Amino acid sequence: MKHTEEKPLYTQEHLLYLKKRRNHQIVVWSLRLALLAFILAAWELVTTVFGWIDPFFMSSPSRIAKTIASLYEDGTLFYHIGVTLLETVVGFVIAVAVGCIVALALWWSETLRKVLEPYIVVLNALPKIALGPVIIIWFGTGSEAIIFMTVLVGVIVATLHMLSAFIATDKNKILLLRSMGASKWQILYKLVIPSSLASFIAMLKVAVGMSWIGSIMGEYIVSKAGLGYLIVYGGQVFKLDLVMSATLILCLLAAGMYFLVVLLEKILVKNAEN
């Protein structure tokens, strides 16, 4: 690379500016961690140390840690995580794939788009949980039912998001390609798909959240294992430690999956530029 060969000579002012920016970053991160530490400490203090609130209702960080440790020891921790993760990821992939394919079909045919529009609007507005009983009867009580629920929650959003991206393709660029004699296929893969990359990634970010909603909602309705199952079960038997533990793990997993998408974004954008 050119940049490393010759060392840039910055002015004193610019160096100061860089240092300021770096310091700002450090401050932000320290405050973030401090806030987390404060919440955990306050939680622990008001429950187990001072006993102002019964940990039976609030649980506490130390009890959560103990619960997670015991789940780990009896070997069920990764089993439940695995079940939920599998349902979420499979549902996510299917929802994204189906959403993109349907959006392409709708972009291709204006007639199809117009015919299906009211159905899509209704499906989008419908609270998917209303279909719970139908799903149980159709798919039974296993992971299939939960995956179906996850797909259902994600697919409409994915479709609408991609369709609006495809339709927003620059009209003048389409005109340019048409003046070159391009076929509809060529317009699709030379222009429409590449120019929708940014929207595709934005859609993935939304779809990640939707998939977690779908899988946990699915597990609430019907399940024998998974984090949603642990939460519902914990609630029913008043084991708030279990509820809080599963919720915490859920937070971490959802954040992890989101960051994987961000990572994918970095890779895709880099590839698009090279």
Next chain:
Amino acid sequence: MKKEILRFSHVSLIYHTRHGETLAAENLSLSVGEGEFVAIIGPSGCGKTTLLSLAAGLLKPSAGEVETLGTCGYMLQKDELFPWRTIEKNIFLPLEIKKQNTPENRERARALAQKYGLGDFLQSYPAELSGGMRQRAALIRTLATDPDILLLDEPFSALDYQTRLNVCDDVAAIIRSEGKTALLITHDISEAVSLADRVLVLTKRPARVAYTHEMDFGDAVKPLKRREMPQFSGWFETLWKELNQ
């Protein structure tokens, strides 16, 4: 008489919308000879762009006939370079679309780019180039498939004034040295006068050719040179009056 390469004979075009129909052009006849540079000016909204779409075969006339002897290359107001493609890949785009993406054609396009000062930018992305350079790249892209006629739809209107004069000079030089036929649509009188061999003035909608003028600048083909010549202001006034009738 030069060989005719593009001819409109008694062309009419009707636009249909839900709220009615608009007669965009009526009984419009014109012809462009090989190697000629023709500029068309007209009041705004008179359907200038429609005319180019007809010439490019993107629209079919409602009546009359549009004949083209040869292939067309279309250049739009903005460069419309694809930001995810390098300049080189942008220039190859029409070759890919027309399935003429052979090594010889690529080499020809690359040589054109090199000849007109884009050699160092082939691997750059459009965002790294100035507006003028981008418009030049758009012209090379149009030339990549070696079209017989260039259709130019206000190709300089998106540029700032200084860049515009330079790019105008640039584009004129490239088109002349490649010996291309060009049909330029513009609302800018001085641009038409400084570039063209012949200027056509259109009427308000429905568009017809109201006046035709042969430009008399002799051998002076450089737009900036023409702008300094005494005839220039005369032509400007004439066309200005005709446009405002």
